[in-house]
Amino acid sequence: MKFLCLRCDEVMRFEERQLPGDGTMGVVFSCPVCRREVAMLTNPMETQLVSSLGVQIGGRSVPTQPLELTRGNLQEGRGDAFRDDDPVPAGAGLRVEWSGDAQQRLGQVPSFVRGMVKRIYADYAREHGITTITPAVMDRARSDLGLEGM
């Protein structure tokens, strides 16, 4: 992952990383030419995404977190994003269906994160007793979970 200073067309340099311990991450990059600074802030979900993709930031990997499981799934290159035969979390016997337009919207998610995104929505639906995921449910999950950027 790199940041480019558009004004100078320079790769921005890593300056500082903060891991406050609550799952969020803040990383500062600066342009070596014009000194403009950019900060990348990630919420816990995004921090795990970065971590699960093995992205190196500031020369070190983000500490490994429980989403390694998802990474394994990604490496298998599952093309069955719309099937829902993943192991169901204990206590949640609910089977979640995807409406046609929700499937279509999920299809717009880049394939390398689709499995994870799908799981986030499915878990959200199960936790809320929702049996059919529609675009409206996806919108609600995104705002509830602070995933507007995803």
Ligand SMILES: [Zn+2]
């Ligand atoms: Zn610059």
